[in-house]
Amino acid sequence: MQDQPPTIYVVDDDEGVRNSVRFLLKSVGLTARTFASAREFLDGYQPRQPGCVVLDVRMPGMSGLELQEQLNLRGAVIPVIFITGHGDIPMAVDAMQHGAFDFLQKPFRDQDLIDRIQRALDRDARNRAALAQHDRIRGRFDSLTPREREVLTLMTRGKPNKVMAAELGVSQRTVEIHRARVMEKTGAASLAQLVRMVLDLESQDAAP
Amino acid sequence: MKADSHPEGQLGVPAAVLHGRLLHVSRMATIGEMAAGVAHELNQPLTAIANYAQACRRLLARPDADPTDLQQALAEITAQAARAAEIIRRLRDLARSQHSERATTDINALVREMIELVESDARLHGVHVSLELTDGLPGVLVDVGQIQHVILNFVRNSIEALASQPSGGGRLSIRTSRPAAGEVEVAVIDNGPGLTPDVMARLFDPFFSTKESGTGMGLAISNTIARTHGGSVGYRPNQPSGACFYMLLPAPPAT
Numbered sequence: 001m002q003d004q005p006p007t008i009y010v011v012d013d014d015e016g017v018r019n020s021v022r023f024l025l026k027s028v029g030l031t032a033r034t035f036a037s038a039r040e041f042l043d044g045y046q047p048r049q050p051g052c053v054v055l056d057v058r059m060p061g062m063s064g065l066e067l068q069e070q071l072n073l074r075g076a077v078i079p080v081i082f083i084t085g086h087g088d089i090p091m092a093v094d095a096m097q098h099g100a101f102d103f104l105q106k107p108f109r110d111q112d113l114i115d116r117i118q119r120a121l122d123r124d125a126r127n128r129a130a131l132a133q134h135d136r137i138r139g140r141f142d143s144l145t146p147r148e149r150e151v152l153t154l155m156t157r158g159k160p161n162k163v164m165a166a167e168l169g170v171s172q173r174t175v176e177i178h179r180a181r182v183m184e185k186t187g188a189a190s191l192a193q194l195v196r197m198v199l200d201l202e203s204q205d206a207a208p
Numbered sequence: 209m210k211a212d213s214h215p216e217g218q219l220g221v222p223a224a225v226l227h228g229r230l231l232h233v234s235r236m237a238t239i240g241e242m243a244a245g246v247a248h249e250l251n252q253p254l255t256a257i258a259n260y261a262q263a264c265r266r267l268l269a270r271p272d273a274d275p276t277d278l279q280q281a282l283a284e285i286t287a288q289a290a291r292a293a294e295i296i297r298r299l300r301d302l303a304r305s306q307h308s309e310r311a312t313t314d315i316n317a318l319v320r321e322m323i324e325l326v327e328s329d330a331r332l333h334g335v336h337v338s339l340e341l342t343d344g345l346p347g348v349l350v351d352v353g354q355i356q357h358v359i360l361n362f363v364r365n366s367i368e369a370l371a372s373q374p375s376g377g378g379r380l381s382i383r384t385s386r387p388a389a390g391e392v393e394v395a396v397i398d399n400g401p402g403l404t405p406d407v408m409a410r411l412f413d414p415f416f417s418t419k420e421s422g423t424g425m426g427l428a429i430s431n432t433i434a435r436t437h438g439g440s441v442g443y444r445p446n447q448p449s450g451a452c453f454y455m456l457l458p459a460p461p462a463t
Contacts, residue, residue, distance in 0.1 A: 014252045014256075016252060016253060016256040016284070016287075016288050016291065017252050017255050017256050017259075019256070019284065020255070020256035020257075020259035020260050020263075020284065020288075021259055023259065023260060023263050023280075023281060023284070024259040024260070024262060024263040024266075026263070026277075027262075027263035027264075027266040027267050027277075028266060058248075085248050085251055106251050106252075106255045107251060107254050107255040107258045108255070108258075109262075110258070110259065110262035110263070110266075
């Protein structure tokens with residue numbers, strides 16, 4: 001799964017701080033890319049690239065919170081760690097409510113930052129694996145013929161083969177063949193698993 | 209000291225002078241906000257220095273540590289330390305430009321001079337103000353603007369505490385007195401909720417604030433001002449309820 005090494009995107013308007021974070025991450029073998037503003041980051045960020053964002057909450061122009069909102073709007077899954085100044089707790093709480101992964105107060109202990117980044121990268125890998133899994137399952141369902149799809153719908157409604165045959169105007173034997181093809185193509189081991197896959201795909205379609 | 213330029217008792221001060229003083233008071237009030245900004249600014253180079261130092265420690269623990277990496281980090285640490293020093297130098301220059309001018313002053317006149325400012329603030333928040341000024345107090349050698357800043361700070365704290373009470377009926381009083389032969393006290397007393405013991409313990413710590421938007425510098429600066437005058441600030445609960453913030457200033461024994 002981890003074919004590409006993850007990138008840590010460091011977004012901070014303070015050059016001294018962002019370079020020092022990149023250097024610190026390099027010392028533990030992590031690759032960082034630095035950005036001086038939220039705008040610069042949005043222009044340079046590759047959604048397919050695994051990683052996480054380390055973001056200063058206070059920046060001129062687009063603030064850290066606004067950037068988080070932009071990422072949410074774009075449906076980005078990348079975890080964001082906010083860096084706040086001393087006494088910025090209300091702002092940190094706000095960030096967490098907007099879906100931030102974690103936050104850290106400046107100045108921080110190096111190990112605290114590295115631990116949080118590790119956790120964020122784990123989360124990112126899991127998110128991406130789940131999305132890839134969804135894509136695979138969707139691909140399998142897309143390969144069903146229109147007739148197989150009809151059978152799938154009736155199966156998930158719990159209709160017995162006899163009823164399906166009557167509704168579709170085919171023989172029970174034909175229904176059994178379609179049914180076997182549906183199970184084979186989707187890779188579902190049981191009717192219960194098939195139903196779960198369908199529900200997962202539907203809930204993913206319903207998400208923004 | 210020329211007697212005519214600093215008459216004892218500040219009543220009848222020309223409007224322009226009063227205006228200048230009030231400007232000075234409001235400038236002092238912004239120092240609290242400025243201090244929070246300075247704290248944030250200093251935090252940046254400190255964060256960078258800490259990051260580089262911690263990275264160096266990690267690099268040195270590795271057998272394949274590259275000396276050029278270490279040299280680069282050390283150069284950055286030096287640059288960031290210089291940056292922090294520059295911030296402190298600018299702050300010091302600013303403090304020096306605000307030199308203090310002291311004159312022997314009637315504390316009651318000093319309070320009366322600022323009462324309009326206090327009352328307009330209080331009215332806005334539905335708080336009633338009264339004065340309890342003791343006659344015949346000895347003069348105190350003070351920078352009028354700075355002492356007014358401290359009193360204003362006490363008053364603002366009280367007004368905020370009173371305004372947070374839904375019941376209304378907030379009252380505050382500015383009281384002057386002579387608790388002992390060598391000192392004059394000016395106190396701001398209110399009938400608000402008073403302070404809890406844990407707040408009381410940290411009251412004068414820099415950056416401690418119970419207000420979400422507070423910088424935590426108001427009382428810390430007040431404390432500094434009082435101490436540069438050879439005095440002190442303090443808090444005691446008011447009886448039967450409420451808060452009393454006071455400032456003690458040294459005064460010559462009454463003549």
